[in-house]
Amino acid sequence: MTDIAAANRKCLRRLQASTAMLVGLRPAREVVPGLDAGRVVLHAGPPVAWERMCGPMRGAVIGAALFEGWAKTPDDVMAMAAAGELTFDPCHHHRAVGPMAGIITPSMAVYVVRNEAFASEAYATINMGLGKVLRMGAYDDSVLERLRWMNGDLAARLDAALGRAGGVDVKSLISQALAMGDEVHNRARAATSLLVRQLAPHVAATAGAAGERALAFMGAGDSFFLNIGMAACKVALDAAHGVAGATMLTAMARNGTEFGIRVSGTGDRWFTAPAPKVQGLYFAGYGPDDANPDIGDSAITETAGLGAFAMAAAPAIVQFVGGSPKLAFDTTLEMYEITLGEHETFKIPALDFRGTPVGIDVRKVVETGLVPVIDTGIAHKQAGVGQIGAGLSAAPMDCFIQALEAVAAGRQA
């Protein structure tokens, strides 16, 4: 019989040993497995059929299909989806992750993040910024124009810049950002600034004055880095996935309808429960009645020891998600109760450089009754409105109970 402790140690060791080099930006059809043919639409979270998709995810599917030129009008897209002419699949099944709706289609450019320790890769699209954005389900002409520019001109310039730079060490950049008040989920201001600073000379050298829009776009919002950080987390957790007997989580993801987790030792199976509501602060004019249930693959950051797990590194975040700085410290301290170890690279100055809690153990979650906390944005339940707030959500305990049962059943078999 497999020794669970040894399996978990192996799992955590693989996560800790993983590297994350951002090496380029390529069209998804060229690099993402399974996107080279057909009308494939990848989405956030565990599998979900068109009929059960929430508003923001449907809106994002419409925008992506219009961008791809598969249909001329939103109605046509909806008819195609209902007729089964679009193939839906989770990003997670394709070594990819996407924030909020998380839509990836073949013509979109994706970052290529390479884990050199395990010769694997992970992918994520370019973050679109704030306001009307595809990931929140917006699909008007301004969104389509930006999609065309981002996936054309911007992607080509960034790919050339990354080539000239010889890649960017994302793991090291995240560890610096943690010392600068980011938790790299809802706050990526430092990481974004450090990335811009690092890439700017290469953008200037390869694009000249035409790099102005690229540089302005990268620096305009604080979340430009988020997607890259997510890909870095994915590529590390994929390396830890599939260790027989291990009870460590390798994914937490939401599709706006359901919350799903995957466990290293139980393969590619999802354990799901209805997606929770987010508790947080709303932008002016919005309230809890407008909120969509929790959505997005971005909880991959918490799974890798960032986000709410690293909240003590980012006490300023409570102004955004609600609560007091003490909440930030308490959240991190509580997450040590359900994790297998402390991150060797991601450290928190305010805790005297203690590593962030990392490696969520299904057994510890069920035993303590403490569920993972996730630091997240709140999307409007209607397609196209966009982000209306930010807050904290709690992973549903039911996912963990199912996972524990599956682990136990696997051991009896």
Add this chain to the structure above:
Amino acid sequence: MKPTASRLLAGPPRVISLGIETFAETLADLGVAVTHVAWRPPANADPALAALLGRLEAQRETIERANREALTRLTEGEPVLVDCRPAREALDLPDRTVLHAGPPLDWAGACAPMRAAVLCAIRYEGWAANDDAAARLVADGAVRLAPCHDWGAVGPMTGMVTATMPVFVVENRAYGNRAHATINEGLGKVLRFGANDDSVLARLRWLMQEAGPLLGAALRASGGIPLRPLMAQAVRMGDEMHQRNVAASALLARALMPHLARAGGKHGAVARVAEFIGANDQFFLNLAMAAGKALADPALGVSPSTLVVTMARNGTDFGVRVAGLGARWFTAPVLTPVGLYFPGYGPDDANPDLGDSAIVETIGLGAVAMAASPAVARFVGAGGVAAALAATAEMREICAGEHPHFRIPMLDERGTPVGIDVRRVIETGITPLINTGIAGRVAGTGQVGAGVVRAPLACFEQALAALAVTEDA
């Protein structure tokens, strides 16, 4: 009611101990509950200083009113980075003048890094072909030395500014004044640490010919970059902006890069400048200093305020200027920092402290904001989180207020201590703490470490005496 003495004997004693800890310790050893109050007689029990404090006490209300005004000026200014141009244009700085850090410098008593930097700056300007000729020009008075502070500028470490060097221009839009600082040269062999070889000269020429003009064009096109919100943001990101400027430098780069891309005709030049900025985590230091001077200058001359508006070191002396006492310097021999050394160096290699950079402590950043930056506490060898919190807490004892804009998330958004009050320094005996780089004492060495240093108490004693005299007048 029973007589007092017998009541005392009726129950166990409840003891409060003041001052010397021995009494409390002895009682505690005997198992007696005791509350100890750390108390020292004011001004280290110096009767002369206590008398001076007493004289100022008579004017308390007038002084407090002036201090409130000075504190408002220190904290409510709006520094905006508007330009980068040669010192000759920005400061009207004539040829054959070398500006240096700190209070006025006696050339004969100048430390080795300062001498090396002055002579190198003269060679850079082409006023002399070698150090010997340059030294003669200074000795003969053919090249004039003056403090940066007297020319609307501030300089880190040796603080060299000469006519052709490009300087950043920071405009305080709330009060209409301007302050200036050179472009930070980066790490390693740099003029500000007294390095003086050909690599130093080559970098200075590149800054003059390519980086300065390009930065100037980008900044003019940008319409100005507001620095106070950027600095407030950087405090929230773990910078104290003296020995740690990584967040501020990255935020500035992010704001500046699109303008740089637009301003640059030649791709190569933009890329070189962008690379130079991106490679230096201390790039923002000089801007924090220029912003500091732009913020502090409007408070100079608010009478009879007892708040410190300048702290600066020239490698020999430490100088302080006080809001209510105008441009007058109060100086004392500067101390040598205590800290961590780069591999191969130790305390014997350290020069006494130098640079105008203590302006950042004057405006509520640097060591006084250590709690915002546990990472810097490590870098300067001041210990961990607890030590960082203690440093900021100690500085609150000598400061008049809390910064309304520079707030520390970890302290529940409490503002950094700001407005060092000469009276409180004397009363408590606590001198301002400064985070600083350590220059090698041998000319040409460069930086050998980083650490903390205290301002010498004697500066504040002199300032207190001057304040008391002014009050009597």
